Structure formats: structure tokens, C-alpha cells
Amino acid sequence: MRRVAVIGVGDTEFGELWDSSFREIGIRAGLAAVADANISADKIDALYVGNMSAGRFIEQEHIGALIADYSGLARDHIPATRVEAAGASGGLALRQGFQAVASGLHDIVVVGGAEKMTDVSDTESSNIQSSSADQEWEIVLGATYPALHALIARRHMHVYGTTREQLADVAVKNHKHGSLNPKAQFQRPITRETVLGSPLVSSPLRVFDCAPSSDGAAAVVLCPLDQAKNYTEVPVEIVGTGQASDTLSLHDRKDICTMEATRSAAKRAFDMAGITYKDVDVAEVHDNFTISEILALEDLGFFKKGEGGKATEAGLTGLEGEIAVNTSGGLKARGDPIGATGLAQAVEIVTQLRGKADKRQVKDAQVGLTHNVGGTGATVVVHLFRRV
């Protein structure tokens, strides 16, 4: 396999982008990434797009073709592939792009992710997000996507003593980071009281425990490592990729407080890169709910099972902590346009490793990790990045 580098990154701001259509935001991010890589269109060999549910959000399928067309690349008939794995669509698209370059099939690949969630009502948006769980045996029987995460949270609190305040600390930290990120959906710091006083969504989770619905897009440009210096002075190598699946329904998992797919995907990525969690300086993990970040901290190996809450409370996951987690603001504050999230995580890590993260820069960041989850953990994709 060839070694693969990221030579360009681009993204839109995340939020309720009323004036922007899906097509517009998809192209904007891709264009920014291509410009960042200083590469001309005729050099692009293939396109991968992560998108969960354009068919329901904007009644449009065939997203690969759409993005190829509006990026101007359809005129050269480049192969364009839409990748879907619920919340992990973006991360999985990145892995598909990586595979294309690593295998030698393509040289320059653009991988993007985009989602436009605000053209439907809140209720409809929630219904669509629910389809990442088990529709027939979880959703039809009364569960909602937040309710499933609430079941995890309550069980985690019951078994490990994780507290309501520790969950809140995840959101507080991420909003603090978000306030340092000009592209984040939420840019104001919050307090524990903000979280604990927000309306209940599904006990014990409240509004501020849940990532918002967002519009947004993000993209990266990949190329073989040995060609990277032709395009950028700050190439970042993707040194590991891991993907794993698990049961669709939460109730069929061995232990609902552990996302085994995270452990599996992480192990595969770490083994491939020849490093361990100790080598990671900065991580973007899938905090669609505060409890999800706590599980991620544990299942990625940064902290022991059951200790994720305590570690967050102790500040060990802040910008200057043992491991800087979700410096972008995470899904919670940065925003979560579902298909774009996995790419946004990659953009943040690359930016950190390039030393370009400005006010939220982690000192001497050399190795970064992205962790992208679909459903309640039925798909997980982990990538490891290293400054070249």
C-alpha cells in the first residue's frame, strides 16, 4: 500500500445556513480544499462524498453525481461516489478516498462531506436521524435517537457512578473550544448551569447534552505521500485507518456502556500506524451527545472504562490536558451536519498538526486522531494523522 497524505483542507461555517443550498455548501468546501492544495481541476482523479440522508432532507439522491456536476468535474467524467454510514458517512468517505490512493488506483482524490438539515422541520429532522438506529425494533417501539443515548447515559451512571455534572463538563469544555473557532455554530462559552438548566430532551440528557442540527460541508484533498511536497509545505500523513461494525440495535450490544466498534476500529488504526493512544496529542471524537464523548475517551483507550467522566471533570481533556479532545468545539459546539462531520474532524486535526489552529492550537501537536460514529455505535471509523 502507498502512503497517503492530506494536502488541502476546506470547510464552510456550520450552522443554520438559510441562504445556502446543499449544492452551494458542498461546492464551497470542496473549492476551498482544492485551493488550499493549490491543485488544478484536471489533476483530480476521483471524488468521494459523505452524506447521510439528502434523499430525505432535500429529496435528492445520487449525491456523487450532483457534487461532480456542480464542482465542474462531471465535464471530465470523473468517478464520483457517495458514501453512507449514518453519522460515520464522512469518516467512511475519507477511508474510501484513502483506500483509492493507497491502493494505487487514483493519485489525487477529493473527499468531502455535506449535509443540509434545516430545510425540514425539527420533527422531521429528528425522524431522519432516528433512521440510523434500528427502525423496526427501536424506533417503532417508541425510542428516539436521543432516548437511546439516554439509556447509555443512565446505565453508565448506574454502573460507574458517572455524574450529571460530569456529562455537563463535556459540553462546557466543547463550547469553550467552540468560542475559539470562528467557524463553529456556537461561539459562546457556557457554564454547568447552562447545561443543567436546559430543558430535558430524554432524561438524563438535556438540550445542552445534544449536538444541534446543522448545515455545513468540509473537504480534504488526498495524494500519495511522495507527491505531497509538490502541493503543500505542510503535508499531513494519514498513518492509520480503522473501521468496525456492531449490532444495529443498542439492545443487542454486549455492553451498552462500551462501543466495541470504537475499540475495534481504534485498534486496527493504531496497529496499522504502529502507535498507541499514548502517542496521540489531539483528538476529534464523536460527541453527538455528551455521554458519547465519555464513552469515546474510554473506548479509544485514553482513560479506563468508567473514568471518562472523572477525567473530563478534572480538565484532562482540555486544550492543555493530557489529551486535547474536540478542540474544534466538537459536534456539540462546532455543529453536526451529519455527513460533513467526519471530514470536519479531519480538517481540524490537519489544521492542528499544521500549527494553524490559532487560539485553539495544541502545543506541539504531532499526532492526531479522528473518531466518527454511525447510529448508536453500529459503525465506527477511526483515522490517525501525523505531521510530516
Added chain:
Amino acid sequence: MATAPRFWRENPSRYNLAGIKCNSCGRFFFPPRTICPVCHRKSVGKIERVKLKGEGKVFSFTEVQEGPEEMAMQRPYVVAMIETEEGVRFTGQVIDCESCDVQIGMPVRAVLRRLSEEGPSGVIHYGFKFTPIKEKAP
């Protein structure tokens, strides 16, 4: 949107908890599957349709405040994960008790209730929910 066949097809499992037992390893699964995820092809020809008892304990629960339109009449409502004697876990609502009385470990049994309807002129969907098993009065 006519989804009648999609729901009708699952009625044996939604009304009567039809599941399967793998006679190769003895494990139970719900809903019915073509093959056992543990035994794989060894289970072919050894899958037996069984009716699960529907009795178990609350493994985790949540009180849902924000849910779909059709649940507006029942807000807030309790959704739980139920662990049964057969080792199968279900996701479903817990009814007939106050949210504050639901506890991890509480014994419950499955009953039939309305799940949803496709509007006032559409099909009504029925399925299992869980009710606390009451202590019998001496």
C-alpha cells in the same frame, strides 16, 4: 404513505414476541433471523421459531420529553431496555406507572398497546409495551 405491509409482516413479533432459538448453540434471538450470528452456517436448518415470554427486568430507562408528533399525547413517556429470562433484550415503553417509580431492576411484562397510527384515516399499529409486574396481594 401506505406502509401497511411493512408493519403487517412483523405482527407475529410485535403482537406475540415471535423470536428464534438456535438449536446449535441454544441462544435466543429477537426478532427472528435467518441464521445465528454466533454459529453462522452451522445454524442452517437448526433455527426454531419460538414465542418469547416477554417477562424481564428494566436494564436502563429514560423519560422522553422530546419525541415524534404521534407521541405528543403521551409526553413524557418512559422508554426502557428490558432484559428477559431468555437473555434477549428489548427496547420498548414502560407504561402504567409513574416515571419516578421506574428503576433499574424493576420486573416488567409485555402487553399489547397502540404504537402509532398513520393519521386519523390511516392504519393503526399495535405492538408490545411493558408494564410493571405487580406484587400479588397476600
Added chain:
Amino acid sequence: MKVGIVSYGAYVPRYRISPEEIGKVWGADGKAMSKGLMINCKSVPAPDEDTITISVEAARAMMRRCDVNPQDIGALYVGSESHPYAVKPTGTIVAEAIEAAPHLTVADFEFACKAGTAAIQTCMGLVGAGMVKYGVAIGADTSQGAPGDALEYSASAGGAAFLIGSEKVIATIDHTYSYTTDTPDFWRREGEMYPRHGGRFTGEPAYFKHVLNGAKGLMERTNTTAKDYTYAVFHQPNGKFPTRVAKQLGFSDAQIKSGLLAPLIGNTYSGAVPLGLAAILDEAKAGDRIFATAYGSGAGSDAFAITVTDQIDGYARSKAPTVKEIISNVKFLDYATYAKFRGKILLGSE
């Protein structure tokens, strides 16, 4: 061949509302209504309950108490005036839910409050004729009363199911007699949410005429009087009517006490006599005789003379809760929640 009840089951939703609470909203003296109707509270179905779910609960309880193979059930009828569908039977869903499908006949019955007992008569005929081994007859309802109307204080929800057969019968139905006329005392047109009634016309020319004629007709044909019976149960749209008609027929308060549920749960319409009969069977002993007369507006009465057999001693009644146990777990609602549950609030459209 002795045809009768092989098993029975009951269900009443746990929510209640008091006449005082209803009266508050409509500017009526709820306490006086309560006294006048002899109803302390009425049962209210939860938003996820309906005649189908009530019938299923009752039928499943009925099956738990006996060891009859559901595949031996040859007929199943559900009588109600609040079937969830106008067209698509309640009975097929109940049949599937007790695993009696597919080798049986099913139909839904309607005759106001006596649809359940009419179903019992039909099952008696099928079993007696040897056409089916077992028949299931269910009376269940989630009736509506118009807001502010007198019926709103009493229209409630509940049901009971009876397995009719000729083997291991716990109570024989020795005789049944019905008295039927065309009397428009109470009705509901297709598509209307609430029924209408003739006010005082529902009393003497309707309820009392048909119950008295039905009961007297049965007594004549069985050569019995009130004294020959241990228990009696009459249709109970409130607590007053059955108490009065019982007295007129020579029954004592003690005889009707066990089956008189209206004061605690209101008028369960097609479930009324079935539930009253279930409550009686919960405590009846071998040899006890039961006199039952149901009434349905429109109008007609079904009267039954029942004798409890010694099979009741070995009957597994404890496998399901008794009516007393079922109605002991209650939660009272305010009028707003009641109106929300009963779909009486105008909702916005999509």
C-alpha cells in the same frame, strides 16, 4: 351437552376522573351528579389504549387461566360501540394476539351496550350445535360522552372476555332469553364522535322496559324467581338504574353487590355486564346461581341464567388478576389531561 363458560378474563384501564372534576369545568354540581348517578369515578383509557388493546388484555387473561389450545377456538366475536375501525374488525387482531388464527371465524358485533352479551349468545349457539369446540365472546368499550353532557360523567372504558365451550365448564349457561324492539333511546351516527340520547326517554321506555321484560321473560321460561339466585348483575349505565331494577325484580342489595361496578368505574358499555359477571365469577362458589341481564340501546336486553359448577374449584383464577385487583391500581386525572387523552382537544393540522 352443557354449554357454558370455560374461562374468563377482565381488564379496566387504570386512569380515573371524578364527576366533581368534570362538573368544575362545565359549571355543574359534580358532587350532586355523582350522588345522583351513584358513580364515584369513571375509568379513562390511556392514549395508547383502545377497544382492541382492552380486548386483547382480557382475552389473554382468559387464556392464561385455562389450558385450552388457542387453535381449538373456532369463533371469536368482539362486541363494542367503539371499535377502533369502522371497517376492519377488532376481532382479527385479538385472534392473532391470542394465537387463535387462522382456522376460525371472526366478526365484530354492535348493539350499544349489549354487543358483548350478544356475542356470548352466538358462541353458545355455535358450541351447542357442535359447529365449534370453543368460542370467544368479548364485550369491551372506550365510549365517549359529549363534553358537558350527562353521559360524560359515566361513559368509561373496560372489557371482559369469555371462553364458551362444553368441556371443563366452570359455569353453565342454562338458559338465555332476549327481548328486542326498535326503540331509539340512544344512538350515534357514522362519523360522529359523540352519541346522542333521548334524555328521560332512556329510562322507563328503554332501559327499564327491556331489562324488566328480558328478566321476567327469563324467569318465566326457567320457572325461577329472584330468590333462586345467589348473584345478580344488570346493565349498569350508572349505579342507580341497576339498583332500582333489581329491587323491582325482587333482588336484594346483597345479591347485586359483587357485580355492581359502575360506582367505581362508570359505564363500560359493552363491557358493563361482562365485567360485572367477571367480578361475580371471581368469588362465586360451586352451586351458586347467577342472574344476568344486559341492555343495549336501540333497544334490547339479553338475559342469562347461569350455574357455577364444581369445576370452579380447580379453576386457575390466580393466573390473572381479579377485577378487584385490576381496579385497585388507579391514577386520577384532571379534566385537561382527560380531554387530551380522549381526543377532545382540537389539535393543529400538519
